[in-house]
Amino acid sequence: MIAQLVLFAILAALSVVCAIGVVVNENPVRSALNLVVVLFCVAMLFLTLNASFVAAVQVMVYAGAIMVLFLFVIMLLNLGKPEQLLDHLKPQKPLSVLAGLILVLVIASVIVAVPSPHSVLLPAQMTGAYEVGISLFSPTWVFPFEAVSILLLIAVVGAVVLAKRRL
Amino acid sequence: MGLVQAIPLNYYLVLSAVLFTIGATGVLVKRNPIVMFMCIELMLNAVNVTFVAFSRYQNGINRQSMDGQMMVIFVMAVAAAEVAVGLGIIVSIFRNRPSINIDTMDVLQG
Numbered sequence: 001m002i003a004q005l006v007l008f009a010i011l012a013a014l015s016v017v018c019a020i021g022v023v024v025n026e027n028p029v030r031s032a033l034n035l036v037v038v039l040f041c042v043a044m045l046f047l048t049l050n051a052s053f054v055a056a057v058q059v060m061v062y063a064g065a066i067m068v069l070f071l072f073v074i075m076l077l078n079l080g081k082p083e084q085l086l087d088h089l090k091p092q093k094p095l096s097v098l099a100g101l102i103l104v105l106v107i108a109s110v111i112v113a114v115p116s117p118h119s120v121l122l123p124a125q126m127t128g129a130y131e132v133g134i135s136l137f138s139p140t141w142v143f144p145f146e147a148v149s150i151l152l153l154i155a156v157v158g159a160v161v162l163a164k165r166r167l
Numbered sequence: 168m169g170l171v172q173a174i175p176l177n178y179y180l181v182l183s184a185v186l187f188t189i190g191a192t193g194v195l196v197k198r199n200p201i202v203m204f205m206c207i208e209l210m211l212n213a214v215n216v217t218f219v220a221f222s223r224y225q226n227g228i229n230r231q232s233m234d235g236q237m238m239v240i241f242v243m244a245v246a247a248a249e250v251a252v253g254l255g256i257i258v259s260i261f262r263n264r265p266s267i268n269i270d271t272m273d274v275l276q277g
Contacts, residue, residue, distance in 0.1 A: 001172045008174055012182045019186055019209055023193035028202055035205050038186075042212045045179070049223040054236050058215075061243050066208065066250050073254045074201060077261050093196055100192035107184035116177045122223065124169040127236065135233035136240070144237075148244045155248030162255035165262075 001119065007048060015041035028074050032067060039063045052126045179220035186213035198269050200257050204250065211246050215239045 014037065021034035039062045046055035136145055186209060193206030222235025260272065 001174070004172075004174050008178060012178075015182070016185055016189070019189040022202070022205055022209060023189060023196060028199060031202050031205055035208065038209065039212065042216060045182075045216055046219050049179070049219045051219050051223070051236055051239075054215075054219060054239050057240065057243060061247060062208070062212070066247060069250055069254060070201065070205065073258065077201075077258065096192050096195035099195065100188045103191060104185055104188040107188070108181050111177055111180045111184060114177075116175050119172050119175065120224065121170040122173045124171045127233065131233055132236060132240070135237055140234075141237050144241055148241055152244060152248055155251050159251040159255040162252065162259050 004048065008045075011041045011044050011048070015045075029071070032070050032074065035070075036063055036067050039067070050122075050124075050126050053129045053132045173224075176220055176224045179216060183213045183216040183220070186210075186216070200269050201254075203269065204253055208246065208250070211242055215242055218242070 018034045018037040018041070022031045022038065025031045025034065039058065043055045043058040043063070046052075046058060135141060190206045190209035190213060193209065194203050197203050197206065218235040218239045220235075222232055225232040225235070264271070
């Protein structure tokens, strides 16, 4: 229990610090590298929740594929230089920080207001690829699975059409 | 089947709320569309933490529910599709105009 709390505290602190780093950094490449750390922390959080397959997919798809795509586009577009903020949007920054604080206070107060047991007993076994596969092809989820395959096909065609100079 | 003591569900939910808020604030603050995309990914990940946590704590002792993890896998697939199309749009915008500051893209504003 204590070890779980310590691990959760470390992961939570690291992920929040690096998430703030994503927003605060002026350089997009540094934002991307901070985001990689956040994604790894989220994968570790999935492992603490006994979701081993989802954690592996998180590392492979998010930290692997999607972040490589981000870095590739940053390099391709030569966006390494810091962004320049337009003058008429100056008051937006403190206002949005205030709005963020209000939002997190509202959500957290709702969560804390709901009573929850101090410690619970949960099954110890991991849910790996076997359980995920059984659920994915069960009658509940097989139709969304097929729909997502069509969505991915549309996305592939759309990305090619958008990025091609002349069809 | 062994049972283990686990930390309360609320901890995961509060962490998820904090991450989501940082992502939402980033979308409001940043003017670079790629960094805004990264903040959207941050928000999606915060929601994924909530899904997996609820999936873990749903059924308790009998059998762990898998619905939350299924939703996470679909969210990841949709996020991958969204990033591919969105970055394609950014590349094609960058081809036609020198800057990709989001404030200069007001043609569709009406």
